[in-house]
Amino acid sequence: MTKDIRDTKRNHISRRHVLAALGTGASVVAMPWIARAADDTIRIGFPTPLTGPFAAEAKDQVKSAELAVKQFNDKGGVNGRKVELLVRDDKLNGGEAATRTLELIEKDKVHAIVGSLSSAVQLAVNEVTRARGVLYVSISQSDTINEVKDFSKYTFHEALNPTMTAGAVARHAFKKGTKVAHLVADYAYGHEMLRGFKRAQATIGAETVGEIMHPFGAADYSTFMPRLRSMRPDILCISNFGRDQANSIKQAVDFGLKQQAKIVVPVLLHNQRLAVSPEVFEGVVGGSNYYWGLESQLPSAKTFNDAYRAANGGAIPTDYGAYGYTGVSSLLQAMQVAGGTDTDKVIAALESLKYDVAKGPQYYRKCDHQSVQSVLVLESKKKADMKGDSDLFSIVANEPASENVLRSCTELGFPA
Amino acid sequence: MDTELILMQLFSGVALGAILVITALGLSIIFGMLGVVNFAHGALFMVGAYAGLWVASLTGSFWWGLLVAPIMIGVFGMAIEYVLIRPLYGRSIDDPLLLTFGLSYVLVEGVRIVFGSDGIPFPTPSSLTGVVDLGVGFFPIYRIFVVGVVFLVVVLLWLGLEKTKFGLIVRAGARDPTMMKVLGVDISKVWLLVFGLGVGLASLGGVLSGPMRSVNPEMGALVLAEAFVVTVIGGLGSLVGSIIAGLLVGVVISMTALFAPEMATIVMFALMAIVLLIRPQGLFGKLA
Structure with missing residues (x-):
């Protein structure tokens, strides 16, 4: 109980610090120590098109990603650190997605980005994370993201590719x-x-x-x-x-x-x-990439479906939704192995990770960081x-x- | 390229044009009579589709939806005119434009809250499913039915405006509202009915489109743009213009789809630009 209260208080102070830094107009980049929050919560930015023609798929992505975060937090977090998901609407627009991503990195100090739905928007997010050296687990189909000209060592492509x-x-x-x-x-x-x-x-x-x-x-x-x-x-x-x-x-x-x-x-x-x-x-x-009916043949699918049903009033997870779960889960597992959020260590952990959280065994291929999967x-x-x-x-x-x-x-x- | 395909494409264009006509008519009538640019037109089209679906699911019959929803939403349109638009008459044209623009957001969000943002299936009525052989190719029966309904609506509108006393008052009111007041006509009642009629037409377009497209909260966005293009090409406020321009745009889209399919959407904007350059008032518009 007392710990909870202390946590809240700490959060409060950190937020104020961030606001103060912004308020004075000082570049956050110039004074990273101010905003680098005192608390040790792992923050994951999640840009996704909550409005627009892909809204239905995007909402399922959020629900699944939230489930992955909740499961880690219920088990006491990643090596004792709580995880927080920061969802942002990218409006299915590359410019909007890039701005939101930059904000998540600069203002909210996220440790990694997961998300975006649409190959073009995803490449916009990829540009930002590559330039800033921030981990990005992309969960929308793309072939070019694997190719050497768009490749970023910080990016892991959880979605299938065309x-x-x-x-x-x-x-x-x-x-x-x-x-x-x-x-x-x-x-x-x-x-x-x-x-x-x-x-x-x-x-x-x-x-x-x-x-x-x-x-x-x-x-x-x-x-x-x-x-x-x-x-x-x-x-x-x-x-x-x-x-x-x-x-x-x-x-x-x-x-x-x-x-x-x-x-x-x-x-x-x-x-x-x-x-x-x-x-x-x-x-x-x-x-x-995923269909809930897999549960009759795969135990990991059954476990995922049951947890999703319990968290969402009996609803079942959908295809693009499942990416939110597998993407966030693989990242958090790698952070657990890496013992924290140190970017290079997490990259190494993701490169050697073998995971099966919903759809059978998966791993990220070393050269292009594509998730090899069924x-x-x-x-x-x-x-x-x-x-x-x-x-x-x-x-x-x-x-x-x-x-x-x-x-x-x-x-x-x-x-x- | 064989003749059959070109004839078929021409027919598809006319059928698409009919849908454009029904979406443009309501916009054109309201602008022509009231001078209000109704930016909520697309949203009301969408609300119409939802209302049609709702009535159809309550009664179990598409026909009730087709009949009742436009009346229901038309009455709703009158309420909008009475409460929101009326205080803005006499002010600059931007004021009702901004108001209806805001209203469209409210309507879209409202539908998202009530019906969800995922989209709802609107099945084609069973008596109108299937295709018919036109001799040059097959065409869905439902789309031919839509062409028929649009034709009927156009004829009724023409009769109503040209052959009735009410039509005479409406036309005179559009020409000189002050003179109509002097002559003792309660012009505000006329405007109320005209706005309701325009909104009712928008929602009829929505119900008719439901079985062809999926019904979702954003379905009106493109419709608003299309309706504007058609009314601008036809000449703002001209009913004949809207009808001719609707069919013209449909055929131009269809022919473009045959030769340069990726240009099928953009071509109507190109057509509008060309018309505006050559005839700024539109094909049938009068210079102010």
Whole structure:
């Protein structure tokens, strides 16, 4: 009890110090000792797009990240130090994300950043953390973040990357001679996914019959449908995210494309399936980092789901949400091993960490800091086959963690 | 490029244009008669979609949603006019613009609080699902139904404004409100009804769009931009202008989607810029 009171008091003083430092207009950088808080709480900054088209996914990320923090605190913290999560809305905007991240680093003195959702915004955060030498666990899909030109030794990429995701989906859904038509969101995520699919297609021998780039955030896709139909594909591959996914699939189905072709997406999103009806998504195949249904085959998934249910009134964790959990958990485990927040020690600990907190064994590859992990391929269930409101998908493939599905370190530009 | 595809694309453009017409009409009517630039138009479109969904789920029928929601939200629009817009008449045009801009934020946040920010499925009514063969390709029945509804609304509006006494008063009121007052017409009542009508049209657009797009709190943001582009191209305040411009923009978007799909959104802004350079008052607008 007395300890609690003392902690509160200490927090209070530290906050005042920070305010005072800002108030006098003095650069915090010039007087780091003032703001470097007296208390030893580990602070983790968490920028994520709480408002905007990815809001549903972002909120799940926060809930999962909070769960990871709570679990560590309940066990007495990381080596006795409490952990605090500082969530900020990056509004799905690179500039906003960079500003919030800088604030978290300079003003809130965070020890590490986890978060951001959208490949482009994530790269903006990566620029800041790289320049400031701050640890960053990124939890949104990106291939470029692995490449040598964007690589930062402080950055660990917990999310899947398009090469892994599109590769797993293509290996499952494409065959030699399959005709694929691509509908792609015209920004980093779409372009990277398209590249991933084409790379896999080249190996498999599947043919591209057409590519249409659609503007990001489009609400109406009707004008693309006649051309997609005229391509006569076996597979319609739709590489976009968030609400764009729900809208484009819905309209493709309205236009009868499902009778003609199978719809395949790189990432089949839990929340977007919920925003549309099961009839629309029925039979759609896509990749995923996590699906709660894994619990029937994996003890770590069961443990994660149960803890999440207990903390969130029975709700289940979702795909992008789970990144918040695996990302924060891996970081805190590494801090525990490193015995604190010393950046170099935590980097070394993350590089040699083996963790299994939700989806089977994972580890960060040394050269590019990509998390080597399993990739799920899911298929959206028919309404009649659903055993409950959350029984959305069946797991049709589970590619085990392997560096073989990644681009090699030399291919990414790292010295051999 | 074969003719069938081009014809199909043309038809998709007209169908998309019909949706643009219904979203632009309400904005245009309110500006034309009241001189109010309604920045809450997109938000009211979204609220309309939610209201339609809500009524449809209560009654179990899409048709009740389609019928009742626009009336409900239209009445809500009248309340907005009476309480918020009315005190601002006679002031600069920016005042109601800023007020409705703020109102749009309130509406979006309100819906987020009540219905959540995740989006809700709005299934296509079962009698209108499926596709129909147009001879040159397949087209969803529901979208053809929307074109029909928009056509009906346009005809009713035209009859109402051109052939009834009320329409005469509205048109005269838009031309010279002072003279109407002198003649003993209670112009404020007319404005109340016109604002309600504009908002009702916005929400009808929302209900009609629900089964084509997912229903979510941000669905109105792009609609506001589209409606503005269409009314500006057509000429602010011109109903005929809105109709022609809506169809034109739909066809231009559709043709761009065929040849340069990534430009499909930006092309309407380019079109607007060109029209403004050549004819600043818009295609059917009158110079002030």
